[in-house]
Amino acid sequence: MPYEFRGDIAHADIAFNAWNETLEGLFKDAAEATIKVMVENVPAVRPTETVEIALDQTNEEMLLFDFLNELIFYKDARRLILLPTKITFGRSEAGCELKATLQGEEINTERHRMNTDVKAVTMLRFSLTQVQEGWRATVVLDV
Amino acid sequence: MTLPSALKKISDTIWELPVSYKEGMLVPARIFATDKLIKEMDAGVFEQVSNVATLPGIQRYAYCMPDGHWGYGFPIGGVAAMDPGTGVISPGGIGFDINCGMRLVLTNLTADQVKPKLHQLVDRLFARIPTGVGCHGFVKLSQSEFGSVVEQGSRWCLKNGFATQDDLDMTEEGGCFPGADAASISDKAVERGYNQLGTLGSGNHYCEIQVVQPENVWDKELASAFGLNIPNQVVIMFHCGSRGFGHQVATDYLKLFLSVMERKYGIKLVDRELSCAPFHSPEGQAYFSAMKCAVNMAFANRQVILHRIREVFSEVFHSSPDDLGMRMVYDVAHNTAKLEKHATNGHKKEFLIHRKGSTRAFGPGAPGLPECYEKTGQPVIIGGSMETGSYLLAGMPSGADAFYTTAHGSGRTMSRHQAKKNFRGDKLQRDMEQRGIYVRTDSFGGLAEEAGAAYKNIDEVVEATEMAGLSKRVARLIPIGNIKG
Numbered sequence: 334m335p336y337e338f339r340g341d342i343a344h345a346d347i348a349f350n351a352w353n354e355t356l357e358g359l360f361k362d363a364a365e366a367t368i369k370v371m372v373e374n375v376p377a378v379r380p381t382e383t384v385e386i387a388l389d390q391t392n393e394e395m396l397l398f399d400f401l402n403e404l405i406f407y408k409d410a411r412r413l414i415l416l417p418t419k420i421t422f423g424r425s426e427a428g429c430e431l432k433a434t435l436q437g438e439e440i441n442t443e444r445h446r447m448n449t450d451v452k453a454v455t456m457l458r459f460s461l462t463q464v465q466e467g468w469r470a471t472v473v474l475d476v
Numbered sequence: 477m478t479l480p481s482a483l484k485k486i487s488d489t490i491w492e493l494p495v496s497y498k499e500g501m502l503v504p505a506r507i508f509a510t511d512k513l514i515k516e517m518d519a520g521v522f523e524q525v526s527n528v529a530t531l532p533g534i535q536r537y538a539y540c541m542p543d544g545h546w547g548y549g550f551p552i553g554g555v556a557a558m559d560p561g562t563g564v565i566s567p568g569g570i571g572f573d574i575n576c577g578m579r580l581v582l583t584n585l586t587a588d589q590v591k592p593k594l595h596q597l598v599d600r601l602f603a604r605i606p607t608g609v610g611c612h613g614f615v616k617l618s619q620s621e622f623g624s625v626v627e628q629g630s631r632w633c634l635k636n637g638f639a640t641q642d643d644l645d646m647t648e649e650g651g652c653f654p655g656a657d658a659a660s661i662s663d664k665a666v667e668r669g670y671n672q673l674g675t676l677g678s679g680n681h682y683c684e685i686q687v688v689q690p691e692n693v694w695d696k697e698l699a700s701a702f703g704l705n706i707p708n709q710v711v712i713m714f715h716c717g718s719r720g721f722g723h724q725v726a727t728d729y730l731k732l733f734l735s736v737m738e739r740k741y742g743i744k745l746v747d748r749e750l751s752c753a754p755f756h757s758p759e760g761q762a763y764f765s766a767m768k769c770a771v772n773m774a775f776a777n778r779q780v781i782l783h784r785i786r787e788v789f790s791e792v793f794h795s796s797p798d799d800l801g802m803r804m805v806y807d808v809a810h811n812t813a814k815l816e817k818h819a820t821n822g823h824k825k826e827f828l829i830h831r832k833g834s835t836r837a838f839g840p841g842a843p844g845l846p847e848c849y850e851k852t853g854q855p856v857i858i859g860g861s862m863e864t865g866s867y868l869l870a871g872m873p874s875g876a877d878a879f880y881t882t883a884h885g886s887g888r889t890m891s892r893h894q895a896k897k898n899f900r901g902d903k904l905q906r907d908m909e910q911r912g913i914y915v916r917t918d919s920f921g922g923l924a925e926e927a928g929a930a931y932k933n934i935d936e937v938v939e940a941t942e943m944a945g946l947s948k949r950v951a952r953l954i955p956i957g958n959i960k961g
Contacts, residue, residue: 340893344518344546345680347892371609373921395731402727408610409668409720440610448921449892450609450678450961452723453572456730456749457548473548475572475723476679476892 336366342458347449347474354467356393357420360400360431363470364417367401367454370474371408373446378414380436391428394461397470400431401454408451412440449476479514480522489542489944493526500530500746506537508878508944513542513936516889520546521553527747528556533563533755535827539878541834542940543887543932547571549749552833552888555881558755560815560828564743565760566752567733567767569830571811572726574767575774576681576717577648578808578835578857578884580868581782583789584801587687587708587956593792594685598914598957600788601683605781606675607961608918613674615780622670623658626721629772633779643779645846646804648836651775653814656768661721662728665766669721669773674780676716678922678961680885682862683714683785685957692952698870699951701852702805711953712785712802713866715859716777717811722770729763755828764813771812778807805868806855808835810884818879829879837871837882837947856947858938859885862915862960863908863928866953867938874945882947883938886931895930896921917960926960 335358336351349366353359369375386403390396407413415435423430440447457473482497486506491514493505505525507514521544528538528550535557544553549568556569583590590597606613615638617625625632630651633639644651676683688709693699704711718725733751736759737743743752753759782804786797793800811832817824829836838845838854845854853871860866864886871880890898901920904927908915917923941947 338893340891340897343548344520344888344891345552346548398731406664406668406720406724409672409723410664412610412612414610442608442918446921447609447678447919449919449925452679452720453727455548455572456568456734456751457747459748475548 336362343473346455347476348472350469350471352467352469356422356468359468359470360397360420361417363397363401363472364404367404367451367474368414368416370451370476371448372414373448377444378416379438381438382413382436384413384415384435386435387430387432389425389427389430393429396429396431397461398454398459401472405451405453413437414440414445451476477519489940493522498526501526503529503534503537505529507540507544508940508946509542510936510940510943513932513940516932517544518546521551524551525554527750528554528569530746531556531564531566531750531752532743533558535559539881541881541883543883543885543937545887547833549747550830550832553883554832555834555878556830557827557879560755560826563755563828564752565755565764565813565828566750566830567726567730567763568749568751569832570767570813571832572723573717574722574726574770574811575809576811577774577778578713578715578859579778579782580805580857581712581785582703582801582803582805583710583712584706585710586706587710590685590710591956594914594957597685597788597792598916598959600792601785602916602959604784604788605683605959607959608678611675612671613780615673617670617673619666619670622666625673625776626661626769626773627656627658628652629775630779633776638783639779643782643804647775647807648809651779653768653771655765656772657765658769660762660765661725661769665721665724665728668724669719672719672721673777674784675719675777676781676961677719678919680926681716682958682960683712684862684955686711686713686866686953686955688951688953692954694949694951698852702855702868702950703803704951713857713859713953714778714781716781718770718774719777721773725766725770729766732759767813771809775807806857808857810835816879819876827879831881833884834881835884836880837875838880839871839873839875842880856882858883858934860934861886861928861931862926862955862958863913864934865955867934868950868953869938869941869947870950872945872948875947878946882941886934886937888930889932890930892925895925895927899924899927913955913958915958915960919961923960
């Protein structure tokens with residue numbers, strides 16, 4: 334579980350750090366942390382629905398911001414709890430792009446132990462940085 | 477915590493950080509708190525309220541209310557008045573949950589009449605008002621019809637049988653901010669929110685059945701004017717906002733402002749969450765319009781929920797909502813920006829007032845109040861924790877210095893992360909039932925996060941608002957039933 338929730342930088346909101354050797358791994362960890370805020374038993378989410386997304390941004394940090402917001406969007410718009418199974422990165426005219434396959438299922442309160450709704454990714458202390466060991470992110474979610 | 481050394485005590489309830497506290501501060505920052513509450517403020521309050529003081533066009537002071545705590549951008553409890561001509565509008569001064577707000581509804585029932593049917597009432601409310609993560613509502617709308625909802629707010633509800641004219645009269649701004657143009661909102665915001673009308677959500681959102689015990693009435697005259705006339709009268713309070721629609725509006729414009737703030741307008745800020753645009757810029761005006769759409773969605777959302785609450789009470793007590801006296805006391809918004817005229821140097825001047833986790837609290841005689849509250853001042857509904865109770869307050873004439881604004885709740889003292897470590901939701905539910913509070917929830921984890929001990933003492937918070945002349949205590953409201961997302 335290369336992410337850790339933090340109680341010391343947000344009170345009403347939920348903060349976490351994520352770290353991974355690869356950018357793809359970091360995005361997957363941050364996605365799982367975000368979903369974990371909403372669903373206690375993440376492994377109970379079955380991969381019955383597939384959604385493909387493509388995002389384009391000026392840098393990797395804003396790409397992570399958009400990527401996590403996509404997960405939050407599908408939770409409201411289609412009641413889908415989605416996790417990434419495959420993420421690829423490339424360069425684009427704007428800066429960088431991402432293509433991801435998201436899999437999951439509709440919220441099922443019989444099987445999913447629901448936690449707290451995530452409203453948005455905030456810019457409070459939001460960061461994605463490349464470090465010697467790979468990548469590291471800090472995210473504060475509005476709940 | 478250790479208070480900043482630059483913090484100066486101005487009076488028993490006002491603390492000030494001077495402009496020298498942080499580079500770029502344009503005005504001092506003022507925090508309303510007693511000696512005890514200021515010591516309980518987390519470090520984020522001082523950091524964030526002083527950041528707010530750097531926003532272009534800010535007037536007088538950057539304020540924080542007694543329930544203030546760490547937020548994003550503004551602290552929760554933050555207030556900033558901008559000169560609309562030279563100042564900015566910032567989504568971080570409003571929050572993602574635009575027009576998250578409170579509504580208080582009367583009944584003519586007493587606790588003795590309600591308690592035998594409490595489980596039935598709470599169970600039905602829980603079944604009929606969608607709660608929890610990603611919940612969809614019972615009002616089925618097309619995406620184009622949703623455009624009418626966000627432009628018209630509670631007026632749409634009146635046209636479609638979910639409201640009475642009296643409900644609209646008892647809602648801030650009549651339940652509709654004028655000037656909301658659906659052209660300013662994204663398809664994504666519509667797609668995210670059009671299925672969520674009439675839903676409570678989760679987190680600190682709830683619907684609560686409360687009792688006004690005679691010993692908890694602080695001001696009998698005001699209480700009577702607000703409709704609290706019966707010993708142990710039962711009232712219903714609920715708290716929710718603009719749901720995914722408002723969250724998406726805020727996210728869309730946060731990103732837009734980040735892309736233009738420095739490049740186009742040369743504004744450099746210490747915190748990206750305060751991203752902003754000049755109020756009169758195309759981006760600033762587009763956000764102001766989109767924010768109004770989200771404000772209206774929230775008014776409509778609370779109105780549709782009220783319709784459901786009335787249905788449930790009507791079914792359980794076999795009486796019409798009118799016969800049960802189910803009249804609104806008021807509906808107040810927490811997270812908004814509004815153009816308001818306030819007296820300054822002997823004349824009225826227009827300000828763009830950002831309120832984030834704080835409540836408008838107009839004093840007696842303020843324009844815009846319903847006729848029945850002209851002499852009393854505006855009812856202010858303060859939601860406490862589900863364990864400890866809530867308050868009904870009234871705006872005061874002395875609230876002018878803070879642009880007639882007061883607190884919005886208890887204010888957290890413990891992080892959600894820590895609260896989940898300290899409390900167990902299922903045990904909390906059982907303990908509360910033993911104490912006479914029947915709670916239904918979608919999430920024991922979410923319930924643990926809302927434990928009473930995670931919040932400041934609400935009695936101290938509202939006392940501080942009264943000592944500071946921001947709002948006056950009318951009655952304390954004790955919970956007996958609660959549904960949570």
